[in-house]
Amino acid sequence: MTNNTRLPVFLLTGFLGSGKTTLLNQLVKQPELARTLIIINEFGTVSLDHLLVSHASDDTIIELASGCLCCSIRGDLAKTLRDIHWRFSRQGERSFDRVIIETTGLAEPAPIMHTLMTDITLASKYRLQGVITTLDTLHAAATLDRHPESQKQVAVADLLLLTKTDLQAEPTPKLAQLTARLKQLNPAAQIRTIQQGNLEPQALLSLDHIEPQQSTIPLRQWLNSAAFSLTSLSDTVPGQLASLSAPSTTLSQNDPNRHNDHIKAHCFTLPQAITPGRLEGWLNILMQLMGSNMLRVKGIVNVVGHSGPVVIHGVQHIFHPAAFLTAWPDADRQTRLVFITYDIERETLARTIETFLL
Numbered sequence: 304m305t306n307n308t309r310l311p312v313f314l315l316t317g318f319l320g321s322g323k324t325t326l327l328n329q330l331v332k333q334p335e336l337a338r339t340l341i342i343i344n345e346f347g348t349v350s351l352d353h354l355l356v357s358h359a360s361d362d363t364i365i366e367l368a369s370g371c372l373c374c375s376i377r378g379d380l381a382k383t384l385r386d387i388h389w390r391f392s393r394q395g396e397r398s399f400d401r402v403i404i405e406t407t408g409l410a411e412p413a414p415i416m417h418t419l420m421t422d423i424t425l426a427s428k429y430r431l432q433g434v435i436t437t438l439d440t441l442h443a444a445a446t447l448d449r450h451p452e453s454q455k456q457v458a459v460a461d462l463l464l465l466t467k468t469d470l471q472a473e474p475t476p477k478l479a480q481l482t483a484r485l486k487q488l489n490p491a492a493q494i495r496t497i498q499q500g501n502l503e504p505q506a507l508l509s510l511d512h513i514e515p516q517q518s519t520i521p522l523r524q525w526l527n528s529a530a531f532s533l534t535s536l537s538d539t540v541p542g543q544l545a546s547l548s549a550p551s552t553t554l555s556q557n558d559p560n561r562h563n564d565h566i567k568a569h570c571f572t573l574p575q576a577i578t579p580g581r582l583e584g585w586l587n588i589l590m591q592l593m594g595s596n597m598l599r600v601k602g603i604v605n606v607v608g609h610s611g612p613v614v615i616h617g618v619q620h621i622f623h624p625a626a627f628l629t630a631w632p633d634a635d636r637q638t639r640l641v642f643i644t645y646d647i648e649r650e651t652l653a654r655t656i657e658t659f660l661l
């Protein structure tokens with residue numbers, strides 16, 4: 304099925320109390336989002352969030368309680384998504400046009416994304432249009448320090464929303480530091496500040512998480528490798544591994560690297576075309592060796608024998624089918640690979656590239 308026929312799904316994540324429900328409440332009041340089905344997952348036996356979300360028609364809120372979506376009740380989510388097509392139909396007409404899934408504050412988004420990518424029935428009916436992560440500006444720095452889940456929520460986001468900025472009199476150095484840290488963790492994500500959940504629906508509707516071959520977002524913008532290059536160490540030229548091993552930045556007080564975040568963003572540019580066999584072999588090895596720590600991998604690859612770029616995109620050990628585009632968007636034919644990793648250093652990635660890809 305094409306993008307036009309599959310239903311968009313938005314994943315709303317963010318640490319406990321960071322403003323997910325407040326945002327959802329504002330969004331569902333917007334006419335543009337009227338035909339939205341909401342799935343709320345709460346951890347614990349008594350769930351409250353679904354009571355807090357007001358919606359035009361209450362029967363378009365589904366609550367998945369007593370377990371966390373990313374672990375124990377992923378099957379429930381899959382079943383719910385399979386069933387809602389007929390459950391929410393009136394006289395054969397589906398009564399919703401999109402789905403927003405609000406996760407628990409402690410959920411890791413990647414397993415939920417995998418469910419959407421790997422379940423054949425779901426993948427034929429739904430497409431992930433965006434991952435939105437809320438961060439409470441007052442507590443986000445400490446939360447990122449203490450909770451790897453929070454870092455992972457940032458790493459896979461397309462849109463990062465900094466909430467509760469109204470509680471600070473004016474933009475503070477802390478807010479600037481937080482923004483710099485988020486850019487370090489996920490250079491390609493958009494970052495916005497919001498107050499009391501106010502966000503124009505278009506901010507969601509314009510997201511385009513995957514499938515650049517059908518996307519309205521230009522390829523270069525989708526990859527956004529320029530953002531990675533700005534914040535990562537420096538582009539790698541094969542054969543210069545010695546220089547890669549040396550620390551290349553001096554950490555200052557304001558440097559977001561000083562937090563020792565486990566998550567890092569890396570970008571590699573490779574001038575030469577790559578054979579299909581090597582690309583496949585390298586991807587297999589990469590996934591076998593470090594799949595679970597590869598939070599996000601995206602690439603535009605110059606493959607020998609193809610007139611256009613081959614686009615790769617994976618979340619942890621699961622890759623979307625590669626897309627073979629017919630033409631390059633501009634004269635630049637270089638392969639660009641961007642990674643967001645957990646506890647994987649740049650040198651390690653560089654070595655796999657040099658050894659198995661080149």
Ligand SMILES: Nc1nc2c(ncn2[C@@H]2O[C@H](COP(=O)(O)OP(=O)(O)OP(=O)(O)O)[C@@H](O)[C@H]2O)c(=O)[nH]1
Nearest residue numbers: 318319320321322323324325408466467498499500
């Ligand atoms: N001042 C202020 N308060 C906010 C803002 N956003 C959310 N809050 C408040 O923060 C508290 C937590 O917000 P929620 O929207 O419930 O957060 P959540 O992420 O859904 O929380 P959990 O379901 O516990 O994970 C509530 O009391 C909200 O009213 C904001 O922008 N400004």
